[in-house]
Amino acid sequence: MxxxxxxxxxxxxxxxxxxxxxxxxxxxxxxxxxxxxxxxxxxxxxxxxxxxxxxxxxKHGHLLLEAGQRTIDELLPGALAELLAAGATRVPLSGGLRWLTSAGWLAPYDSDLAVLTCSRPLxxxxxxxxxxxxxxxxxxxxxxxxxxxxxxxxxxxxxxxxxxxxxxxxxxxxxxxxxxxxxxxxxxxxxxxxLGAPAVPRDRVDAGVSYATRFYHRPPTPPPTPPSTCRATPPTRAASASCCPSRASAGSSAWAACAASNPPSSPRSSRSSSACSATPSSPGR
CATH class of the missing domain: 3.50.50.60 (FAD/NAD(P)-binding domain)
Structure with a gap:
């Protein structure tokens, strides 16, 4: 080396x-x-x-996709189990997640793939x-x-x-x-x-998207509503939004995030501009 x-x-x-x-x-x-x-x-x-x-x-909502979970667990065997024991939630795709796409609600199906939702500090x-x-x-x-x-x-x-x-x-x-x-x-x-080294080339790609996240206190007995995500479908719906638990235990918090060019900056505007607030009826569960 x-x-x-x-x-x-x-x-x-x-x-x-x-x-x-x-x-x-x-x-x-x-x-x-x-x-x-x-x-x-x-x-x-x-x-x-x-x-x-x-x-x-x-302070924004965080999750680990399947590849990220596997990579961390391969480098640090047992890390995934530690995250789950500390309150992280593994959400199956798509049986455990309501996912609204430009083509409509994603049909539920059994899969070994899942996202891990928790706080970044955890x-x-x-x-x-x-x-x-x-x-x-x-x-x-x-x-x-x-x-x-x-x-x-x-x-x-x-x-x-x-x-x-x-x-x-x-x-x-x-x-x-x-x-x-x-x-x-x-x-x-x-x-x-x-040090006199040649200039380092720099490439920058700006998607023009900003995030706004709020944390909510979940009741001790939360309703059986699965995590959900709604993807942007311009021009009718210009923002994406997600709502997921940050810890698995009852009475803990959940996060809701909105991604848009001009995300909401207050509780009232976050509710009114949610990408999920003006969507077709949710699929039956």
Whole structure:
């Protein structure tokens, strides 16, 4: 493992920039290859399942498709069972989900495919705790990468300092491999340009869609209404909407999300503009 593309005999150190879901999964994938894995995360993790500033999208509804479930469970055997035990709900397709398409309601049928619906902090916490248990994975929280080590031919590590303390002396972390999992906050292009590397090409695809999500308290004995999703069918219905449980236990919350170019911003408008509010009669169950 080497940033110059050759195998390193001593396996060496790998640095992962960003300790979110992608960064934690990258660290886990590397921990059996690298001698040492260092995850550099700007945030400090919350105690338990909770939101954190570095993942603002976590407050929207989240679910894992079948491929995502299988991938995480292959990397972290037993992770899916941990998510289910913590309150995640596995919703079968399409027997357990009412799905309105442009062609009408999707006919119910038996399938092994399912979506896993839960909160994003729950997914993050289950993965984080597993990766934290690896003896050769080190987390540096409250720390940010401020630059790369190396030259135009190879990256040989990172420069870091404590977040918000830019006047202090920086620390160099040499590494045979650096993985950028900082997401939309990445500054890799700027750092590489400082090393004299060629400009990194950038492709951007903007679907022009924004999301609005509300969480609702479910009654102790909720009605037997399955999760539902309604897909946009322009021009008559320009928005999509979904409603799914965030935890399986009675009395917990459920989320409802609307995806549109101009999603609702208040409880009243979210009810009136719901994509499911002006749809054909639901199929019999």
């Amino acid at each position: 080497s940033s110059r593309g050759t195998a390193a005999g001593d396996r060496g150190t790998a640095v992962v920039i960003g300790g979110g879901l992608a960064g934690c999964l990258a660290a886990w994938a590397l921990h059996g290859v690298a001698e040492r894995v260092v995850v550099v995360e700007r945030d400090r993790y919350p105690d338990g399942v909770d939101f954190r500033p570095g993942v603002p999208q976590a 997914i993050d916490q289950v993965v984080l705790e597993r990766v934290r248990a690896a003896p050769n994975v080190e987390f540096r929280t409250g720390t940010e990468v401020i630059g790369l080590l190396g030259d135009r031919h190879a990256v040989t590590g990172v420069q870091v300092n404590r977040r918000g303390r830019h006047g202090e002396e920086t620390e160099a972390i040499p590494a045979e491999l650096v993985v950028d999992a900082a997401g939309r906050a990445t500054r890799a292009a700027k750092w590489l340009s400082v």
